Amino acid sequence: xxxxxxxxxxxxxxxxxxxxxxxxxxxxxxxxxxxxxxxxxxxxxxxxxxxxxxxxxxxxxxxxxxxxxxxxxxxxxxxxxxxxxxxxxxxxxxxxxxxxxxxxxxxxxxxxxxxxxxxxxxxxxxxxxxxxxxxxxxxxxxxxxxxxxxxxxxxxxxxxxxxxxxxxxxxxxxxxxxxxxxxxxxxxxxxxxxxxxxxxxxxxxxxxxxxxxxxxxxxxxxxxxxxxxxxxxxxxxxxxxxxxxxxxxxxxxxxxxxxxxxxxxxxxxxxxxxxxxxxxxxxxxxxxxxxxxxxxxxxxxxxxxxxxxxxxxxxxxxxxxxxxxxxxxxxxxxxxxxxxxxxxxxxxxxxxxxxxxxxxxxxxxxxxxxxxxxxxxxxxxxxxxxxxxxxxxxxxxxxxxxxxxxxxxxxxxxxxxxxxxxxxxxxxxxxxxxxxxxxxxxxxxxxxxxxxxxxxxxxxxxxxxxxxxxxxxxxxxxxxxxxxxxxxxxxxxxxxxxxxxxxxxxxxxxxxxxxxxxxxxxxxxxxxxxxxxxxxxxxxxxxxxxxxxxxxxxxxxxxxxxxxxxxxxxxxxxxxxxxxxxxxxxxxxxxxxxxxxxxxxxxxxxxxxxxxxxxxxxxxxxxxxxxxxxxxxx
Numbered sequence: 001x002x003x004x005x006x007x008x009x010x011x012x013x014x015x016x017x018x019x020x021x022x023x024x025x026x027x028x029x030x031x032x033x034x035x036x037x038x039x040x041x042x043x044x045x046x047x048x049x050x051x052x053x054x055x056x057x058x059x060x061x062x063x064x065x066x067x068x069x070x071x072x073x074x075x076x077x078x079x080x081x082x083x084x085x086x087x088x089x090x091x092x093x094x095x096x097x098x099x100x101x102x103x104x105x106x107x108x109x110x111x112x113x114x115x116x117x118x119x120x121x122x123x124x125x126x127x128x129x130x131x132x133x134x135x136x137x138x139x140x141x142x143x144x145x146x147x148x149x150x151x152x153x154x155x156x157x158x159x160x161x162x163x164x165x166x167x168x169x170x171x172x173x174x175x176x177x178x179x180x181x182x183x184x185x186x187x188x189x190x191x192x193x194x195x196x197x198x199x200x201x202x203x204x205x206x207x208x209x210x211x212x213x214x215x216x217x218x219x220x221x222x223x224x225x226x227x228x229x230x231x232x233x234x235x236x237x238x239x240x241x242x243x244x245x246x247x248x249x250x251x252x253x254x255x256x257x258x259x260x261x262x263x264x265x266x267x268x269x270x271x272x273x274x275x276x277x278x279x280x281x282x283x284x285x286x287x288x289x290x291x292x293x294x295x296x297x298x299x300x301x302x303x304x305x306x307x308x309x310x311x312x313x314x315x316x317x318x319x320x321x322x323x324x325x326x327x328x329x330x331x332x333x334x335x336x337x338x339x340x341x342x343x344x345x346x347x348x349x350x351x352x353x354x355x356x357x358x359x360x361x362x363x364x365x366x367x368x369x370x371x372x373x374x375x376x377x378x379x380x381x382x383x384x385x386x387x388x389x390x391x392x393x394x395x396x397x398x399x400x401x402x403x404x405x406x407x408x409x410x411x412x413x414x415x416x417x418x419x420x421x422x423x424x425x426x427x428x429x430x431x432x433x434x435x436x437x438x439x440x441x442x443x444x445x446x447x448x449x450x451x452x453x454x455x456x457x458x459x460x461x462x463x464x465x466x467x468x469x470x471x472x473x474x475x476x477x478x479x480x481x482x483x484x485x486x487x488x489x490x491x492x493x494x495x496x497x498x499x500x501x502x503x504x505x506x507x508x509x510x511x512x513x514x515x516x517x518x519x520x521x522x523x524x525x526x527x528x529x530x531x532x533x534x535x536x537x538x539x540x541x542x543x544x545x546x547x548x549x550x551x552x553x554x555x556x557x558x559x560x561x562x563x564x565x566x567x568x569x570x571x572x573x574x575x576x577x578x579x580x581x582x583x584x585x586x587x588x589x590x591x592x593x594x595x596x597x598x599x600x601x602x603x604x605x606x607x608x609x610x611x612x613x614x615x616x617x618x619x620x621x622x623x624x625x626x627x628x629x630x631x632x633x634x
Contacts, residue, residue: 010240012549014177014200017044017239025203025238046205047214047236051290059192059229063183066192067266071180071258072615073598075200075544076173078247079537079561082131083166088146089156096147098125103358104138104398109390111140116147125390133360134534135246135400136171164554167544171245174215175200178258182227188272188280192229195221197255201236202243203549216334217251219290223259224300224328224488225281232290240549246400248531249331249591253538253598257616260327260599264606274326274603275308293332296484297579299514304328304490306573307512311492321497322507325603327596330486330514333581333588334401336479340393341411343372343419344472347465349443349458351376351419356388356396357408362590363523364404368412370519371583375416376423378443378457402487402588405519406581407477413583415475422471426464427455483581488514489592491532493600494568497609502624505568506536506601512573516580516587524589528572531593537562539598540618 009023016022022043029035029046038048060066086100096118102108105125113120130137142159150157161169176199183192197218218234267274282300289295304326308314311324342354353372359365365385373380397407420440427445428435437448446454464471494508511532518524541560545553553559580587598616606612611626 010549011044012239012241014198014235014237014239017237018042018198018235025240044238045235046201046238049214049218049234050232051219052231053288053290054229056192056194056229056231060183063191064186065269066181066183067262067269068179068181069262069265070614071178071261073176073254073257074542074616075175075242075244075546076247076538076542077167077170077544077559078132078134078136078172079542079556079559080132080134080136083161083163084137084141084170085158085160086141086143086146087156087158088143088150090147090150090154094122096123098123098143099128100125100143101128101130102137103130103133103360103400105356105358105390106395107138107398108140108143112143112147115140115144123390127356127358127387127389130358130360133399134248135250137360138398138400139171139245163556167553167559168242168551171247172242172544173247174244174251174254176251176254178221178255180221180258180262182262182266184266184270186270188270188277190225190227190281193222193227195230195232197221197232197234199234199236199251200239200241200244202239202241204243215251216291217249217255220252220255220329221259222290223256223263224283224330225278226283226287227281230290241546242544242551248534248594252329252331252591252595253535256327256329256595257598257602260596261602261612261614264325264603265612275304275313278304278326278328293482294484295486297577298486298488299575299577300328300330300488300490303488303512303514303575306575307490307492307510310512310571310573311494311508311510313492321499321608322494323497323604323606323608324492324494325600325605325607327491327493327598327600327603328489329592329595330488331402331588331592331595332486333403333406333479333483337397337407338395339397339407339411339477340395340474341368341408341415342472342474343412343415344470345419345423345457345461345464346470347458347462349382349456349461351378351383353383353385353412354388354392355385355408355412356390356393357399357404358387360399362399362527363520364399364408366523367405367409367520371409371412372416374584375413375420376443376457377441382443402590403479405583405586406483406588407479409583409586411475411477414477415473418473418475419471422473423457423460423464426467427460430455430460430463485579485581485587487580487587487589487592489596491596491600493597493604495601495604495608497605497623499609499627502620502622502627504540504605504618504620504623506540508569508571509536509597509600510571510573511593512575513589513592514587515574515576515589516582517578517584518574519584519586525572527589528593529570531591532570532597533562533567535594535597536566536568536601538594539601539616543617
């Protein structure tokens with residue numbers, strides 16, 4: 001077979017891709033199905049979003065000082081250990097069965113039906129354990145190819161991606177360019193901000209479905225600060241690079257790296273303590289964020305002060321070339337949709353939760369057990385979780401956006417509460433009293449008065465099954481309005497720099513989290529530390545390297561992620577406030593740890609040796625040359 005290739009014009013930098021006369025990655029873009037034209041036509045731009053408040057021009061005129069900086073971030077992969085894999089079978093009647101390492105089985109079913117033009121009721125997605133996700137396991141990937149091969153061969157087809165394929169065709173974090181221009185008073189008051197955020201989407205929109213296939217992270221361009229006058233513009237741009245998708249807090253680490261680095265540069269210019277500058281400008285209850293979302297029960301001050309105290313911010317540093325840096329951010333529950341759960345009690349007293357939520361390694365199913373156990377006063381070991389599929393429920397939420405506890409947890413909570421009510425009524429009939437006189441504790445029903453010693457959970461379940469059949473409750477939960485309650489995070493990194501080599505050693509990271517009720521302390525802490533470690537990798541070493549659009553990072557050996565020898569001392573402070581949107585007032589935690597780490601490390605680097613790196617990762621090579629260029633001539 002002989003193939004002749006015609007090399008077409010290519011564009012790799014998003015700024016160049018937006019310029020007049022740039023080579024078009026998609027010449028027929030306006031004709032694409034589902035494409036929503038942006039408000040103005042720019043080459044290769046498929047999405048533009050704008051947010052504004054106040055009078056930007058007046059804000060800058062009233063400022064004593066105006067500073068402008070531009071920051072860049074790299075292409076970064078989720079580095080989950082299990083690659084994308086799938087098995088697809090097509091039976092004699094044409095019904096399709098799918099087993100895939102996908103966190104979003106219902107979305108997968110919907111997308112397959114749409115892409116293949118097949119009725120949804122002919123597709124069944126079986127839910128399997130997912131070996132790591134971090135946002136990257138929600139797309140179709142190779143499943144349509146498996147389907148076509150299975151249909152043609154009439155045999156099940158299995159495909160497993162190599163890691164070279166993962167790094168080339170996965171859904172990594174977008175490289176970004178963030179330009180910030182801020183007006184500030186001499187007393188440190190932030191009065192105006194102009195922000196331009198450019199996300200390099202790669203050659204395709206990839207896994208970014210929706211009316212506007214862009215990332216919402218740009219709304220964090222004002223950070224955790226009250227800035228009365230601002231204008232933010234965010235672009236999604238096609239280039240001839242790797243298609244990008246979702247990765248833990250999509251778009252936010254890129255923007256927060258820029259915002260928090262910019263904040264330190266403002267403090268340095270004003271001669272202010274970076275901590276004091278932040279404390280002066282923090283959000284307050286009732287403030288509106290870009291995009292119109294409100295923020296309530298703001299615990300940013302308490303969180304930042306707790307981190308500063310734990311890190312010894314005011315204390316002198318233990319030697320030369322050591323620096324400390326701050327990063328602050330917050331996260332709401334993201335996304336929307338519906339969560340479903342079913343709880344049943346068998347005659348032997350065992351409780352079963354039926355769910356269609358995959359466990360991606362975060363301990364979701366253990367959390368659901370604990371929620372039900374708390375309501376039913378049982379031991380979690382007496383509650384089992386069964387995994388359904390896309391025929392178990394009509395729809396269900398997928399992990400992502402820190403919403404599973406707030407949605408699936410609420411569905412389980414509601415189902416457990418109704419099951420408890422049914423069990424209490426059955427116990428009252430047996431005890432000869434009113435339901436309101438029955439108490440449930442440690443899995444045992446007792447009457448507030450009377451001679452009987454009470455009934456075990458199994459006795460009541462057995463009686464109820466004889467009288468009314470198996471006790472079973474099914475509940476749904478929907479997020480009808482976006483909760484204004486955010487979870488704040490403050491991080492302080494301490495680093496040491498070798499001036500001769502540029503080697504950056506992160507010695508310690510203190511992370512303070514604004515938390516609600518912590519349902520499972522072990523998995524909660526795991527989410528915090530895992531996020532911080534991922535943030536450390538993003539800050540200092542992780543990058544998918546491309547040359548002319550071709551990926552040259554071809555395996556996990558080339559794509560460096562932190563190992564145990566790279567880890568600093570990790571300290572966590574929990575600032576408790578039971579006011580979250582989840583069961584028992586729990587707050588979201590899954591994405592908070594990764595958001596501000598890169599900024600904290602970059603700020604600590606400048607504090608240590610006086611050089612500022614404006615693009616990630618903070619490699620020894622960049623630091624070495626920055627130090628070399630900053631040295632006075634001999």
